Amino acid sequence: MTTPDSGAQHGTVTELDRVTIRFAGDSGDGMQLTGSQFTATTALFGNDVSTLPDYPAEIRAPAGSLPGVSGFQISFSSGDIHTPGDRPDVLVAMNPAALKVNLGDLVPGGAIIVNTDAFNDINLRKAGFAEDPLKNQSLQGYNLYEIPMSTMVAGACEGLGLSSKQVELTKNFFALGVMFWLYERSMAGTEKWIAEKFAGKDAIAEANRRALHAGYAFGETTEIFHTHYRVAAAHLPPGTYRNITGNEATALGFVMASKLAERDLFLASYPITPASDILHQLSSYKHLGIKTVQSEDEIAAIGAAVGAAYGGAMGMTTTSGPGMALKAEMLGLAVMVELPLVVVDVQRAGPSTGMPTKTEQGDLLMSMFGRNSDSPIPVIAPATPAECFTMAIEAWRIALHHMTPVVFLSDAFLATGAEPWSIPNVADLPSIKVENAPASDKPGFRPYQRDPETLARPWAVPGTPGLEHRIGGLEKLDELGTVSYDPDNHHRMNLLRAEKVARVARDIPPTEIYGDTTGDLLILGWGSTYGSIRSAVERLQSRGKRVSHAHLRYLNPLPTDLGEMLKNFKHVLMPELNAGQLRMLIRAKYLVDAVGFNLVRGKPFQIGEIEAKAESILGESVEAAK
Amino acid sequence: MTQSELPVLTKKDFESDQDVRWCPGCGDYSILAQTQKTMPTFGVAKEKIVFISGIGCSGRLPYYMNTYGFHTIHGRAATIATGLKAARPDLMVWVITGDGDALSIGGNHLIHAMRRNVDMKMIMFNNRIYGLTKGQASPTSPIGKKTKSTPLGTIETPIIPLNLVAAAEASFIARSVDTHSEHLQEMMQRAGEHSGAAFLEVLQNCNIFNDGAWRDFTDKSVKEDRMLVLKHGEPMIFGAERNKGIRLNGLQPEVVTIGENGITVADLWVHDETDPDATRTQILSRMWWPDFPVPVGVFRRVPRPTHDQLLVEQIEGAKAARAAKGPVDLQKLLASGETWTVE
Ligand SMILES: Cc1ncc(C[n+]2csc(CCOP(=O)(O)OP(=O)(O)O)c2C)c(N)n1
Ligand code: SF4
Ligand SMILES: [Mg+2]
Numbered sequence: 023m024t025t026p027d028s029g030a031q032h033g034t035v036t037e038l039d040r041v042t043i044r045f046a047g048d049s050g051d052g053m054q055l056t057g058s059q060f061t062a063t064t065a066l067f068g069n070d071v072s073t074l075p076d077y078p079a080e081i082r083a084p085a086g087s088l089p090g091v092s093g094f095q096i097s098f099s100s101g102d103i104h105t106p107g108d109r110p111d112v113l114v115a116m117n118p119a120a121l122k123v124n125l126g127d128l129v130p131g132g133a134i135i136v137n138t139d140a141f142n143d144i145n146l147r148k149a150g151f152a153e154d155p156l157k158n159q160s161l162q163g164y165n166l167y168e169i170p171m172s173t174m175v176a177g178a179c180e181g182l183g184l185s186s187k188q189v190e191l192t193k194n195f196f197a198l199g200v201m202f203w204l205y206e207r208s209m210a211g212t213e214k215w216i217a218e219k220f221a222g223k224d225a226i227a228e229a230n231r232r233a234l235h236a237g238y239a240f241g242e243t244t245e246i247f248h249t250h251y252r253v254a255a256a257h258l259p260p261g262t263y264r265n266i267t268g269n270e271a272t273a274l275g276f277v278m279a280s281k282l283a284e285r286d287l288f289l290a291s292y293p294i295t296p297a298s299d300i301l302h303q304l305s306s307y308k309h310l311g312i313k314t315v316q317s318e319d320e321i322a323a324i325g326a327a328v329g330a331a332y333g334g335a336m337g338m339t340t341t342s343g344p345g346m347a348l349k350a351e352m353l354g355l356a357v358m359v360e361l362p363l364v365v366v367d368v369q370r371a372g373p374s375t376g377m378p379t380k381t382e383q384g385d386l387l388m389s390m391f392g393r394n395s396d397s398p399i400p401v402i403a404p405a406t407p408a409e410c411f412t413m414a415i416e417a418w419r420i421a422l423h424h425m426t427p428v429v430f431l432s433d434a435f436l437a438t439g440a441e442p443w444s445i446p447n448v449a450d451l452p453s454i455k456v457e458n459a460p461a462s463d464k465p466g467f468r469p470y471q472r473d474p475e476t477l478a479r480p481w482a483v484p485g486t487p488g489l490e491h492r493i494g495g496l497e498k499l500d501e502l503g504t505v506s507y508d509p510d511n512h513h514r515m516n517l518l519r520a521e522k523v524a525r526v527a528r529d530i531p532p533t534e535i536y537g538d539t540t541g542d543l544l545i546l547g548w549g550s551t552y553g554s555i556r557s558a559v560e561r562l563q564s565r566g567k568r569v570s571h572a573h574l575r576y577l578n579p580l581p582t583d584l585g586e587m588l589k590n591f592k593h594v595l596m597p598e599l600n601a602g603q604l605r606m607l608i609r610a611k612y613l614v615d616a617v618g619f620n621l622v623r624g625k626p627f628q629i630g631e632i633e634a635k636a637e638s639i640l641g642e643s644v645e646a647a648k
Numbered sequence: 649m650t651q652s653e654l655p656v657l658t659k660k661d662f663e664s665d666q667d668v669r670w671c672p673g674c675g676d677y678s679i680l681a682q683t684q685k686t687m688p689t690f691g692v693a694k695e696k697i698v699f700i701s702g703i704g705c706s707g708r709l710p711y712y713m714n715t716y717g718f719h720t721i722h723g724r725a726a727t728i729a730t731g732l733k734a735a736r737p738d739l740m741v742w743v744i745t746g747d748g749d750a751l752s753i754g755g756n757h758l759i760h761a762m763r764r765n766v767d768m769k770m771i772m773f774n775n776r777i778y779g780l781t782k783g784q785a786s787p788t789s790p791i792g793k794k795t796k797s798t799p800l801g802t803i804e805t806p807i808i809p810l811n812l813v814a815a816a817e818a819s820f821i822a823r824s825v826d827t828h829s830e831h832l833q834e835m836m837q838r839a840g841e842h843s844g845a846a847f848l849e850v851l852q853n854c855n856i857f858n859d860g861a862w863r864d865f866t867d868k869s870v871k872e873d874r875m876l877v878l879k880h881g882e883p884m885i886f887g888a889e890r891n892k893g894i895r896l897n898g899l900q901p902e903v904v905t906i907g908e909n910g911i912t913v914a915d916l917w918v919h920d921e922t923d924p925d926a927t928r929t930q931i932l933s934r935m936w937w938p939d940f941p942v943p944v945g946v947f948r949r950v951p952r953p954t955h956d957q958l959l960v961e962q963i964e965g966a967k968a969a970r971a972a973k974g975p976v977d978l979q980k981l982l983a984s985g986e987t988w989t990v991e
Contacts, residue, residue, distance in 0.1 A: 066988050211986060257990075264987045274982055281978055288735050308963050309970035310981075313734055315959075317727070318760040325720075325727025325757070329700075330735035332718060337731060355721050445987065448979045484716040484732075484739055487695045492664070492711050494719025495703075504666065505711065 040099035042107030047116030057094025068255025074106035104553030108628035118149035139172035192233035199237020268436035275414025290326035320345035334483035380624025405552035462488035537570030675826030704746035723754030783857035810933035820846035878945030883916035
């Protein structure tokens with residue numbers, strides 16, 4: 023365990039509450055690495071952090087081009103924060119394209135740190151600059167810091183016997199060193215990382231280390247920075263913390279669910295951005311007994327998961343929207359045969375291939391209804407990266423106790439974004455264990471005889487003597503489970519399947535409300551919009567507005583207390599990164615005139631946008647009252 | 649329960665209480681009967697046997713077996729079997745499929761189940777037609793076949809199923825005929841005894857929508873001359889007079905007559921199920937009447953570790969390697985990477 027420490031510092035220090043930095047460069051420049059190193063160190067320092075990686079779908083778009091720009095935004099603070107920041111205060115631009123793509127987002131008067139060596143004619147042309155922005159007056163409204171990073175690392179790495187191309191690759195560590203100095207961060211974590219990553223490649227390790235130190239020393243000794251900045255450690259609740267992305271938390275949540283259910287975990291998955299990392303992580307846990315299969319397609323993946331579930335394992339599959347579309351028919355089978363199953367959809371911008379690395383909340387209605395006929399499935403959604411852990415366990419708790427497939431809706435922002443996670447104590451987590459149907463020596467086993475409370479059917483696993491029976495996609499005779507075409511039986515079974523899922527609502531926590539339970543405006547959200555909504559509501563409340571926030575984790579069935587809650591507010595605003603999918607459900611179910619705020623730009627809401635929308639609703643209502 | 653303690657089961661034990669609902673005269677009845685007859689021979693407890701099917705007339709078979717059974721969705725039975733067998737290596741898994749189910753909608757899963765060597769025994773009922781949907785062309789319908797969906801005759805070249813699975817690295821490949829009950833039983837038994845992905849094509853008659861699809865060579869009166877019963881280690885001889893044989897000339901098979909032009913039995917192609925090179929399996933699979941007798945029997949049977957064995961082996965290996973470093977601590981796993989403490 024490491025305790026926060028800070029690097030030795032000289033010069034003036036400016037205290038700040040919160041800083042948002044965006045590292046931007048070519049996709050070959052290592053910006054994701056730079057960003058995650060800065061994040062790790064910053065989290066370790068004790069700040070609250072929130073990150074937003076933003077990278078192109080192409081692994082290597084043409085070097086220097088606008089589509090090839092890769093960015094990583096981190097916001098860190100001495101207080102509690104919920105989002106990676108609306109607009110960066112500092113932009114690190116490794117080439118002209120990175121400057122061009124990101125400049126518009128920078129706050130007025132913000133700082134720009136550029137690698138001047140990359141501002142040559144070719145790169146300027148590729149970025150579409152008619153003239154060098156460093157040489158005309160176009161950046162006048164900003165604090166511009168020009169550093170010849172390539173030249174500096176060339177000097178630092180002299181004598182290592184590396185090619186100039188290899189040396190050039192270390193310039194991201196130079197930039198990182200500069201930022202470490204500027205924000206009083208220690209280099210120790212990154213130095214350790216370099217040593218491990220490049221173990222056995224001494225010259226490369228040394229080059230990166232030297233680049234990092236050169237950047238740090240540059241900050242310390244040159245006079246271009248008049249000050250450096252201090253963002254004090256945040257006052258997070260007591261606990262042991264680590265930094266975690268949504269995908270990491272999801273994978274760990276499933277490992278934990280398997281432990282708490284005392285059952286084997288089986289994952290079959292077909293690679294797809296941004297879900298693949300869950301497959302990668304669970305595949306690396308062979309020593310925990312977790313079985314994974316990389317299937318031939320998404321249908322095969324969910325098929326294998328259903329097969330494993332039929333065999334008594336915790337069968338699951340992970341995917342994103344296009345794969346989710348392929349799984350529809352098999353999900354219908356899982357509904358019919360009433361087996362527990364968890365399907366993770368890490369949503370991305372669509373339709374079709376859409377923008378594979380960008381976030382969106384467009385798959386809610388597909389998860390709810392995207393199958394033939396009435397085929398109800400519980401749908402749940404984590405609100406923050408760290409919460410993916412608890413919600414992954416929740417997904418399994420519901421699936422096991424109610425014998426039903428469950429959809430877990432994450433998204434690209436949750437999946438790749440990171441935040442500090444207060445690591446739970448394993449011993450405190452409650453069991454979610456269920457039993458298989460016991461062997462029997464009496465004939466007449468009834469595979470669809472339901473639990474009177476939950477309506478779950480027994481889990482009769484092959485290998486159990488006396489329970490031999492047949493299941494399948496054809497309609498079942500109530501209780502007996504044999505094939506039936508009886509009209510009234512079909513109607514009854516349809517009602518039973520719906521009621522079984524509806525009863526999950528008895529088994530979920532009450533909806534929390536942030537702020538008063540009555541007021542002028544309730545902002546109702548779900549999924550990854552949590553941070554932006556919560557921050558906006560905090561700001562509105564601090565200005566005395568009667569605004570509250572409720573955030574749904576359980577989307578199907580909806581919590582039973584929601585209807586009453588909605589009635590206690592004059593207005594309901596529903597920000598969603600889609601065209602209004604949850605709003606459609608809420609309006610239909612509760613007949614409330616919820617107002618939508620819908621943007622699909624492949625990125626999270628900015629706090630200010632939600633704030634402004636809320637203000638406009640409140641303002642209109644004031645106008646109307648007059 | 650050890651095998652010796654198992655009660656001796658009979659065909660009757662494997663019959664479920666459900667009424668069989670195929671058209672009278674359908675070849676599926678015979679396949680079902682041979683399946684029920686074969687099951688007791690494995691010495692596997694009833695509850696350890698699972699029948700998984702796709703959709704089609706063939707897909708109904710699990711309902712008639714008094715074992716565990718799962719009638720899944722069209723084309724995907726192999727995927728469910730893959731997951732089941734991975735999760736439960738202790739079960740004996742059979743997959744029942746049709747020519748449309750396995751080769752059309754489920755074609756992708758078929759080749760991957762074979763290459764993975766999933767320990768499943770797949771029986772494909774090939775009636776060269778879509779039976780359940782009332783008579784459309786299937787991927788095995790011959791060119792020119794007139795069906796409801798191809799009123800002027802299909803213009804598509806059929807798939808040779810055994811050629812396809814040989815290319816997909818199937819470790820056990822066999823063919824039989826619905827009405828050749830003893831041979832069919834023998835093939836089922838051998839498929840069941842094989843460890844790994846077994847593919848058994850059964851030439852099945854759909855007397856309603858494609859009656860007599862195989863009659864030209866399976867009929868009792870002609871089968872001796874028009875079919876070749878493969879026997880491991882034996883020269884390929886056929887014909888009512890047992891005087892016809894197959895000679896392999898390079899990669900080209902030829903029909904020869906023993907005793908003519910100096911041909912003796914020693915010149916004939918000797919069948920080797922365990923031939924590691926699937927090329928010769930494919931040559932055999934492409935032999936077809938009227939140019940050749942149609943081969944039935946075990947085409948290929950090669951040992952290869954199964955998917956579930958390899959999966960379990962990796963897990964046990966990883967567990968052992970991890971155990972050497974001390975017990976797994978989930979608390980530590982959650983705390984992997986850098987951590988810090990807030991007091
Ligand atoms: C997704 C889907 N598409 C289409 C069907 C309709 N369908 C059912 S069986 C079948 C073809 C079956 O042909 P085959 O596999 O040869 O089986 P047979 O009935 O001949 O035994 C079709 C197209 C279906 N059930 N599901
Ligand atoms: S349609 Fe053909 S294959 Fe299907 S049951 Fe009838 S005869 Fe058999
Ligand atoms: Mg057919």
